[in-house]
Each structure stands twice: as structure tokens, then as C-alpha cells.
Amino acid sequence: LYGVHEKEISGGSRNTTNNIMEMTAMLEGLRAIKRTDLPVVIYGDSAYVLNGLKERWYETWRRNGWKTSAKTPVENRELWEKLLEQVERFDSISYRKIKGHLSTQSPTLEKWYEKYCEEEEEVSLEEFLRLLTNNARVDKLASEFALKLQDDSGSIGE
Secondary structure: OEOOEOOOOOOOOOOOOHHHHHHHHHHHHHHHOOOOOOOEEEEEOOHHHHHHHHOOHHHHHHHOOOEOOOOOEOOOHHHHHHHHHHHOOOOOEEEEEOOOOOOOOOOOHHHHHHHHHHHOOOOOHHHHHHHHHHHHHHHHHHHHHHHHHHHHHOOOOO
């Protein structure tokens, strides 16, 4: 989404995790952006992925031969490397955590709006609702894709 320009990219995979799908979505979204001089804001609900980017955990992983502080291999290394290759193309990227699976009809919406403004960025309620609507669209696409996989194979993951 840039100004009035919007491009929706969707996809999915069998036998995967939320982190892999979130990283893949970020990767494909960044690949689709041609102008690397424009500021980019990435929204996600995976603390692992967002912290890895915001807190620059990847710098330590690289220095340590792609090992965590516990000396174990970093999960999804190849995907991290591809994502970082795209991230490093841009002049300015910021990251925002958005609550996953929160409906615009949620009784706790006001609480989450206040928390988002406090922890991430001050936005209007209208902008926050737009973010939730986009997030809900992502959830819907993921559910539809999972059902399609199930219809195609008889069960997910087989």
C-alpha cells in the first residue's frame, strides 16, 4: 500500500509455521517494491520475526556463524538470509507489531488500540481499524488457502 496504490500478494505452503509464512510474506512484499528510496513500514504479529529485525538479532547470528546465543543453529536461516537481502536494499524500513487475529468487532479493541499507540506508534483509530482490516484479510486468505489444500489432498499436510 502506497498512497492510493495497493497490490495484494497471496500464497501459502503445506507443513509450515506462522514464522515461515510471515517471513515469506515480508520477503515477497519487499521484492514487489521497486523504489528502495521510499520509507517502508512492515506490520506483523510474530514477535520472533519482528524482534529479529527490529533488535537486529541477525547481526549477532551472522557474527556467530548463524548460531543463537544458546549455540544452536538459527531456525529458518536460508529464509532469514533471503529476507535480509531484501531488507538491506531499502534506505528506511520500520517495523510495527500488530495483534494477530483481532477483529474490528472485538470487545477488547479499545484496549489493544491504546496498547498499540503506546508501544508502537500513535495512529488515529481509523488507521488502526484499517490495519486490523488488512490483518483480518490476511487471516481470511490463509484460512481459504488451508481449506483449498485440504480439498486438494483430503487433509492438510499430506
